[in-house]
Amino acid sequence: MSLTEVGTPEPAPGEVTIDVAYAGVNFADIKARSVGYRVSALPFVPGLEVSGRIHAVGEGVSGLRPGQEVVAFISGGGYAETVAVPAVTAFPLPEGISLRTGATLPTVLPTAHALLHEVGRLREGESVLIHGAAGGVGIAAGQLARLGGAGAVYGVVSSREKAEQALKYGYDEVFVGDGFPEDVRRATGGLGVDLLLDPVGGETLLRSLDTLALFGRLVSFGNAGDAAPWRVGQAELYAGARSVSGFSILTLSQTDPRRLADIAGRAFHTVTAGRVELPVTAEFALAEAAEAHRLVETRTTTGKLLLKVA
Incomplete structure (x- = not known):
């Protein structure tokens, strides 16, 4: 550039x-x-x-x-x-x-809000797992999940330093590295999480499916790992009644900007009210x-x- x-x-x-x-x-x-x-x-x-x-x-x-x-x-x-x-x-x-x-x-707050509420349909008391917990969307989503009534908020990061940062913003526990499926099973007593937000894609997304609870939902919102497009089918979804969905704020801005404006207005209020940093x-x-x-x-x-x- x-x-x-x-x-x-x-x-x-x-x-x-x-x-x-x-x-x-x-x-x-x-x-x-x-x-x-x-x-x-x-x-x-x-x-x-x-x-x-x-x-x-x-x-x-x-x-x-x-x-x-x-x-x-x-x-x-x-x-x-x-x-x-x-x-x-x-x-x-x-x-x-x-x-x-x-x-x-304008980007991270509406994205985090839409992931949790518009697509993920977070309900009070549910558990949430967020990949990239120390990034912009991750920091916003951790706080918004807590405000939305999540019973437990877990994160995944790539280093101990990032874990320390994420723990300041709504997370109960932050896991480091690729061992997160075992960490989730330990933290949830083997039940898994109800809602999972994944910006990584590829193998991370496929392994994340195994951390979902019964009727768990996974929302994909990126491919930071640059992996080949992921595929899931009956074998991955039917046994645990799991679901996978996706979200792109860029696509929403092009297809329904007024819907984006509505989501943004609600998300911005959390900052002006001093509840999200x-x-x-x-x-x-x-x-x-x-x-x-x-x-x-x-x-x-x-x-x-x-x-x-x-």
Whole structure:
């Protein structure tokens, strides 16, 4: 990636342009650079979430005005000084939240909320297992699961350092490494967990099926392990009455942005009410975006990384 000069965008009907203060760095941005993932043509600008001030308002937009502080979810292009976004996924900056904190909200919070409640259908007293517990979505999901009435919240991470970080954010116990199926059986007395969130895919997803309780649900929301597409069938599902489903916030933003806006509004309330915290663990200048990606690719990061644009 390299920094370059382009023209300032103008808002199309139904859009606003935002002078970006901060842009969030997500694992999906790293995946977007993979051949065949999401980039159909170059040049390509990554970035799914921003905070900043509205620069201009397009035709047909109401409720937003130039100069207003907002956060926004977009399908790409956030690593820029000014970006055009659909008005339906641009939200007034929640009261009491800084632009810096605001940039952590648009992707991970609606994702975590949808995984637990819209897709996972979490019920009070159920147990939850979350892979990648020390990442942005994992930290949000641990807290939201606790707020949603989960009886026990377990996490899986790749190192002891990450486990210590995740334990600060709603988790009862955090397991390290590939031995998590045995850890789950021990922690649950052999019953397994009711709901499992998996961003890894591949062999991890298949092994996770064996940690589900009777009528357990697994929600897949990524393929961080870069494995071949997973397949499950009658043998894996019927015996334990298990189910597997999936979620993509990017797809939802393209197919039903108003549904995403509704989910985001409910999720943002947990932060403004002081019940969920999203820690920023590193900050980079826009010109250092490649360095931020390199750091994420080491798989040693926790929490949220940001680009400071203005």
